[in-house]
Amino acid sequence: MMGRWWALVAVSLATFMTYLDNNVVNVALPTIQRDLGLSISGLEWIVSAYILVFAGLLLVGGRIADVFGARTAFFAGLAVFTLSSVAAGLSGGQEALIAARALQGVGAALLTPSSLALLPKIFPDPRERGTAVGVWSAVGALALAIGPLTGGVLSENADWGWIFLINAPIGVITAIVGLRSIRVRRDAGARAGLDLPGLASSAVALFALTYALIEGASRGWTSPVILGSFALAAVAAAAFGVVESRVAQPMIDLTLFRERVFSGGLLSMGLWAFGVFGIYFFTAIYLQSALGFSPTAAGAGFVPMALLTAVLATLSPRIAERFGSGRTVAVGLGLMAVAVGGLSGAGEGSGYLDLLPWFLLYGAGAGLLVPLTNVVLGAMPAARAGVASGVLNVSREVFGLLGITILGAIMSARESAVAGPPMHRFLEAYQFTLLVAAAIMLVGVPVSLFSLRRAGTAAAPAASPAAEPALAEPIA
Numbered sequence: 001m002m003g004r005w006w007a008l009v010a011v012s013l014a015t016f017m018t019y020l021d022n023n024v025v026n027v028a029l030p031t032i033q034r035d036l037g038l039s040i041s042g043l044e045w046i047v048s049a050y051i052l053v054f055a056g057l058l059l060v061g062g063r064i065a066d067v068f069g070a071r072t073a074f075f076a077g078l079a080v081f082t083l084s085s086v087a088a089g090l091s092g093g094q095e096a097l098i099a100a101r102a103l104q105g106v107g108a109a110l111l112t113p114s115s116l117a118l119l120p121k122i123f124p125d126p127r128e129r130g131t132a133v134g135v136w137s138a139v140g141a142l143a144l145a146i147g148p149l150t151g152g153v154l155s156e157n158a159d160w161g162w163i164f165l166i167n168a169p170i171g172v173i174t175a176i177v178g179l180r181s182i183r184v185r186r187d188a189g190a191r192a193g194l195d196l197p198g199l200a201s202s203a204v205a206l207f208a209l210t211y212a213l214i215e216g217a218s219r220g221w222t223s224p225v226i227l228g229s230f231a232l233a234a235v236a237a238a239a240f241g242v243v244e245s246r247v248a249q250p251m252i253d254l255t256l257f258r259e260r261v262f263s264g265g266l267l268s269m270g271l272w273a274f275g276v277f278g279i280y281f282f283t284a285i286y287l288q289s290a291l292g293f294s295p296t297a298a299g300a301g302f303v304p305m306a307l308l309t310a311v312l313a314t315l316s317p318r319i320a321e322r323f324g325s326g327r328t329v330a331v332g333l334g335l336m337a338v339a340v341g342g343l344s345g346a347g348e349g350s351g352y353l354d355l356l357p358w359f360l361l362y363g364a365g366a367g368l369l370v371p372l373t374n375v376v377l378g379a380m381p382a383a384r385a386g387v388a389s390g391v392l393n394v395s396r397e398v399f400g401l402l403g404i405t406i407l408g409a410i411m412s413a414r415e416s417a418v419a420g421p422p423m424h425r426f427l428e429a430y431q432f433t434l435l436v437a438a439a440i441m442l443v444g445v446p447v448s449l450f451s452l453r454r455a456g457t458a459a460a461p462a463a464s465p466a467a468e469p470a471l472a473e474p475i476a
Contacts, residue, residue: 006177007118007181008119010174012136014078017082018107018112019147020147020167021085021167022050022143024148024150025046045101049099049102050104053102055206055401057206058113058206058394059394061073061112061113064110065117066386069184071114074178075175075179080103080104081108082172084106086167087099088100088104088164089164090161114386115389117389134314135313137370142309145309146303149303152294156296195251198240198243198247198251201240205236209229209233209398210398212226213402217409261375262376265451269369269373269392271443272369273397273400275336275437282430282433283343290348290430291352301359312370316369317374329448333442336362336366336441339361344431347431348427375452376388376391377392407433407437414432
């Protein structure tokens with residue numbers, strides 16, 4: 001019994017590292033630019049290199065976890081991520097730092113889907129698995145909030161390299177705990193093959209789409225390179241569909257997208273990510289630009305919201321058992337939409353205490369979305385848990401980038417259309433953008449009620465993976 005919970009500690013610590021790295025860098029960028037003498041382009045790629053490689057290889061990492069075993073992929077990803085974090089922290093120039101960030105993306109692309117894929121194997125009992133996924137999600141929520149705070153504290157009071165070097169002790173502790181506690185069984189069909197055409201086409205599609213979303217605002221949405229990237233993403237995605245429909249053992253059974261639980265769950269997760277990435281990104285700018293918060297104070301402002309999310313994340317699987325996943329997720333998205341709408345009333349004269357109730361309401365709503373993870377994982381066969389978690393994370397990353405991209409474009413257009421002093425124009429655009437975000441997130445309420453109706457916290461295929469024929473997974 002206790003061995004399983006120690007395994008959860010290892011899996012959660014690994015998730016904490018990768019989620020933390022998603023946003024720990026942003027507030028330290030001015031310090032990094034000053035110390036290394038970086039160009040604006042180089043500064044952008046410190047952030048983009050990680051996101052681009054991470055999102056582009058998520059499905060590849062998930063498939064590797066299915067073929068070679070989630071445990072093997074987990075420790076391989078942990079090693080790559082930890083070592084590349086050390087390399088990033090010790091980098092003395094632009095090229096070395098960007099390369100190290102890209103390698104961190106490779107490690108995270110292996111580590112993130114394998115971490116989630118391990119949970120159904122470690123916790124075959126549906127009730128225990130619901131609790132484990134809740135804890136796993138709570139840790140991720142904490143990392144999202146602690147990231148800006150950690151980056152601000154370390155960049156202001158220590159060398160910026162520590163925002164990466166801090167991963168080294170966490171990685172070592174995770175490896176020690178994981179090697180002693182993670183004992184899982186691999187499904188008999190795990191070594192069916194890598195499906196190289198599917199892996200290549202999916203990676204190209206995700207790389208091209210992510211690149212276009214990251215670079216579109218700076219290069220221009222109608223520039224040849226951005227239009228070409230979108231076109232390449234569409235062609236590669238179509239090729240992926242053709243490959244997966246014809247190969248004997250596809251990495252993703254495309255007929256699953258016809259299932260309302262699977263496709264609706266992914267859409268609901270995407271709408272959640274759309275809101276989460278948007279509120280963190282634009283409200284962090286508001287706290288610093290309008291209210292005069294320091295980077296550290298702005299990061300600390302999100303901590304109460306994340307703590308409430310963490311608490312509700314551990315409780316929401318039980319709530320879903322009682323009221324159903326559809327209702328639980330719909331209420332969560334509804335609360336988040338109301339909170340974002342409430343934040344739109346904030347102005348230049350507002351204080352943090354005016355924002356805190358809306359932050360807490362948002363955190364409560366986000367915590368209620370944890371059953372989505374169980375629903376999506378449960379829709380896939382146990383032997384495809386890695387790819388299922390990869391698809392889930394792709395939905396989160398792509399919709400998160402869409403949230404920043406689309407809301408950013410709306411905010412820029414609104415700011416240009418409004419007359420008055422710069423701060424007035426910024427606040428008008430910020431408030432209008434939050435109302436748009438709230439309306440988009442509200443779409444998730446009917447989507448969840450329809451697609452997840454009568455769906456429990458875990459569907460049958462993943463409820464008892466131990467019941468299927470399995471082979472003992474090698475420890476090394």
